[in-house]
Amino acid sequence: MIFVVRKLAHPTDESTVTSKRRDASSAYASPRHLEPGRVPEPGVCPRSGILAASHSSPHELQPSRTTTRDSGPGNGDGVTKEYFKHSSGKRVNTDALVSKALKEQYPHLELVVVPEALGFNNDCNLLAFAQAGHASFEVVEDESANLPSSLEWLVYLPPARRLDGDQGGLANVTKFGKYLYKWKGHEFIVYLIDGRDGTVPYPIKNYYILSPETYHVDQLVLAAGKWSSDLHEEVWVFDEGYWQKSRELFESFRDASWDSVILDEDMKKALIEDHLSFFNSRDTYQNLKVPWKRGLIYYGPPGNGKTISIKATMNMLYQKNIPTLYVRTLVSYMGPEYSIKQIFGKAREYAPCYLVLEDLDTIVSENVRSYFLNEMDGLKSNDGIFIIGSTNHLDRLDPGISKRPSRFDRKYFFPDPNLEQRISYCQFWQKKLKSSKEIDFPDKLCEAIAKITDKFSFAYIQEAFVAALLAIARRSDRSKRDSIQALTEQLEDDWLGVVDASDDEDLKKLVLWVEIKKQIEILREGMEQEN
Template identity: 55%
Template sequence: MTGGSFTAESDLAGHRYFEHSSGKRINTDTVLVEALRTQYPKLELIVTPCGLVDLLAYASAGFAQYTPLEDSVKDPVYGVSLRYRAYIPAGRRLDHGGGFMAENLTFGKFMYKWKDQEVILYIAEGRDGGGYYPSIKNHYILTSNSHRVDELIRDATIWGRELHNEVWVFDQGWWQKSAQLWDSVQKASWDDVILDDDMKKALQTDVEGFFDSQETYQKLKVPWKRGIIYYGPPGNGKTISIKAMMNSLYQRGTNGDKRMSVPTLYVRTLSSYMGPEYSLSQIFGKARQEAPCYLVFEDLDSIVSDNVRSYFLNEVDGLKSNDGILMVGSTNHLDRLDPGISKRPSRFDRKYYFANPSYAERVQYCKFWQGKLSDNKDLDFPDKLCDSIAEITDKFSFAYMQEAFIASLLAIAGHGGKDKHQSERDARRWAGPQDPMHPIELRFRDEQYLFGGGSEDPDIKHLELWVEMQKQVKILRDEMEEKKLSERMEAMFPSQPPSGPAEVRDERLPQALPPSLRPGSETLRDYETRLKAIAALFPQQQQSETPGGIMHAPDWSDAFRRPM
């Protein structure tokens, strides 16, 4: 077959498509099939959905060739293509890259060559009155050898299902390939994960060992499936551990490794136009198809809500086989998970607690930053500074430590070449007294350091990074205290009434607050302000602690009799 043999005054399929699309639409497939069979009576017609196989993408990857046949028709109106062209700007100006022209094909005709076969290929998109969203786009293939076309469809479909430096991500109700997440995962390494060495080794052994133990599970006559939960305060390495594990699993089956490759399926949300139950069906259906696989539910407590818990458990424990699926769920709040998920061994049978880093781990994290900044000759970062920063960041998560480093470095960069004392004077001049980022006076530096613990080393006292770090640590520690205060106030004055009888811990607590101290009042909008107002009414009274560790509130009865 050659393109020249199809030269004509008009293309019947193109004519019918445009004619049909200009009026009431009933069934686009029927119209095109009728037109193509009339125009090419000696060729066999095969129709296959573009949603299952993308022949143009397969050809663009180098496995076939295609040539547009637009010049084969002389009709200036009813040609054989309908395209939308647009310029896509660069994603980021900082990348210094230009954009590109993109094209959306609605209707087109091509000569398609694969191996020793040439076929005529039409691609048409159509949404009909009785059709559903999204619209359907199909390939219409005209050939004299249908068996070879079946082979083409098979090979192109298999290629399309494979990952090409991508990660399967479920979002908004459908699976999509993410090259961006793949790039992020490639940067994640176990060398960058700062955890107890034994725990880090256990994390890797648990997952790698599962995928290497199919025969062991079969011999023991138990399903080859597992579930693991990572939990603990936010910012302590759950996400980076998952990414490092993903990277390790992608190395299997490469560079001479004979082990079976293990793809990751990453679930972002169950939200979809068909509802969360449909999403769970799609998620586990894909996991069974791709098994063995690493199925990731990040923030498991927010993904699996009470509304879909039963459906989720049915997918996990139901009649369908989940062999080869290792689920990992991360959560900052293990207590929010249903006990049927968190405490049932056959579902998530292993848990790892990611605690706030110890002193040694904080020192190690500081050395990580020391290595990152080693090529900056303008910034002094001696080993002693690692120990000192670790001392003042007690009870900090890795995320808070990262924030302290980034904020400190941004402050240093913000000096803009000025003398640092001049920069601080400028900041004080414009920041105002209520600015939480107001620079700390130098005379308070010793007090600030003692607040975090330890004594200041005179060798680092005037280092720029150390001065800025103390400021940022103080700000972050205040933020931590405010968060704890807010949680205590929420417990004392819940925004929603409890479902059951309220537990009164101290009979001296008032049963009702004055109007000015009630939630939603004009006088006091938030819990923190309410607490300060209450404390101001009886400054002479303090909380006391019994030997048993139970906190007792002061007698507030007189305070609430005072006018506000």
């Protein structure tokens, strides 16, 4: 689907509503995350280049020039006439009708028909490929007075988030369009046509590419298809039975770093080395005649760094061009077995890759365990696939998953932080509070807080800090409240950070110490009740 988007003006200034549109055909993941780009405005230059081939032999092609109008003999574009005539009656096969009309109108040009999307993720988006800077195109306007040159839908796209007053945008969905397409010095006439034939319940949108010969068309389709299947600051996410590209998940880990992960240093080094050595050791595995695959399990109480460690790894591997494939659920309209087949099929396609299965105990249920294990170490090759699974409940995993080598080779335990790690986490907050004039946070406060948070996870300590700061803010006057609330910020590792203080004072005089002790007591009472 091709989107051409224009942003809605803020409702308080209706006079500023503009008709300027930005092209979003490159937003193949989601129309809510559209990248700006301008659709070329149609010009008025005379017919030239490949458009002349509709009325001459391929040997009479003129030098390439900007072309936006087809002013050949007759009453306009014959294909346009046929399409609208066809669309006004019974439709049997749009491909057959359009192909026939194109061959009649362009007898000296070769025709290649290319689906824009064939099934899930099998895309060849020529317009998005051009708008990414790899080619160029111009909208061609025909001179028929009776028929439009193109057919589009105008649709409203709600904003991804309304927090900042975003009003959403408008999108043009192309149903019929004609373009002069240029790639690597070659010109093509391209029609983009939407047809819905027979019993097919979804639109079929095809590119009809005309060229003097097919070799360069093949090369164009190969380049555009590869580009369309590649990840562009995205992550493959499996959800509801199919794979989709997610820019949002990529943004959640793009700033994640192992430097911000508080773990035992030896364990952190082991995790980093385990991943890097695997992806750097293909030749070693081959020389040893063993399958080049690896699996790890992260387990332990919730809130102690499993997800943060996975995000840091995703970013580390992204820097080395290793793609991440993230699985949310096996639930689909075709059943969980079909989902497992799709998951491992995509992983084999993108290997070497990083396959993430968070909450492994809930994803792989008893009903699909056998199928899952067969995909992991069955007859099919899983070379280059590094699988990471995480769970808060290792005891809920089948022994065939948790204790069998060659499936998940090693397990890493993420315990509640010890005193040293809790001090480090408090220092993490302290650094974020340096510019605050409202909150004093001396060095000795880090150790004091760490000592009274024994058996707390990082998530519980975070909640103590957040609750204490909010309580202080509620007691402050308006200016102080604004200052303190401005300290909180969403960090790259899913911890809510703050900003430090300085001078050494008696703990009893520190408002943060007084308030955080209250919050820790409340949290500990809740923990005891749960236990």
